[in-house]
Amino acid sequence: MIRVENLTKDYGSRRAISGLNFEAEQGEVVGFLGPNGAEETTTIRILTGYMPPTDGTAIVAGYDVVNESLEVRRRVGYLPETVPLYTDMTAVDYLQFMADLRHIPHSKDRAYEALKTVGLENRAESYIGSLSKGMRQRVGLAQALIHQPEVLILDEPTIGLDPAQVVEVRNVIKDIGKQRTVLLSTHILSEAQQICDRVLIINKGKIVAEDTPENLQSRLTGSERVSLLVRGEMDELPKVLNKIKGVQRVESMPNGSVEFQFAPGQDVRPEVAKTVIEAGYDLLEMRPVGMSLEEIFLELTREDRPVRRNKSRGEP
Ligand SMILES: Nc1ncnc2c1ncn2[C@@H]1O[C@H](COP(=O)(O)OP(=O)(O)OP(=O)(O)O)[C@@H](O)[C@H]1O
Ligand SMILES: [Mg+2]
16 A cells, blocks of 8 residues: 655755655556656655655655654565666576565575476576666566566566566556555556556646546547548538637648547537538548547646646546
8 A cells, every 4th residue: 555645855955756646556556657857756655665755754654754664664565766786696696685685484485486386497507797678677576576566666676678568567566456555656658558557647747647547548538539421522621620610720631531530528429420421421430539648748848848647437
């Protein structure tokens, strides 16, 4: 469980995080999504007890990250942005060492288990210095899992992994998320879509949206954008559409269709259908097009966009 209230962080005179509020429950994978510098890593460092907030509270696994940071660290597995590894230790020795630090019984067995979980059992005896970047990342993940923590906090966990490993690591994370609480940051929108139950989009230290990936998609788009396929004088079609009240952002697509938008609640589709037919076109298809998570993300983190926070679909 993670509970964050009014979390605020200043770096000198610059306010990095301002009044973050969110929760992550047991059995939930929550994704932090933001552009570079949105303060994901700053937030994660606070949640793992590595840096104090300027204001606000964060309770992780039932303990306060400021006043009870040792208790928090005991219960949290943390994969930092850059994993500090001892290059002159073998993978298994390093993990055993980390397990010993945490007073875990049967540390060697646990080290092997953790390596197996991240698909590195065949490199257990390799020196970390001789492992590839992706393999080191997996050693870092194994280190985060070794004490079977209640809460797992992962800063860009799949960065540097090859495609096959990405799939495997995502499955590992998803699996862990069924029982425990997982918070991860990622820039990969499809990753958020695949593994997160809920996504928090943050920009400049503020949450600009919070929802399931599916709801984010439909909330921001619904059936607002429509693809229209007709047969007839295509050059004239945008002009015809633009004359209809409520039709916005008409765009000719490379595949020969035309897309347009309308404001929520102003469904112009009946009028569009009537107009194009009256103008002599054959109407072949009209269907809603969902925005990709990429487009939603860009829309939400646009510089000139007023910051807002919606929890559920349909709020203004
Ligand atoms: N200790 C610090 N003192 C001052 N500024 C810092 C400190 N740590 C980070 N920052 C600044 O805070 C901003 C956000 O950093 P942070 O590492 O949280 O970004 P991020 O959202 O994780 O970005 P990325 O996606 O690139 O990892 C950056 O502008 C960074 O320079
Ligand atoms: Mg970061």
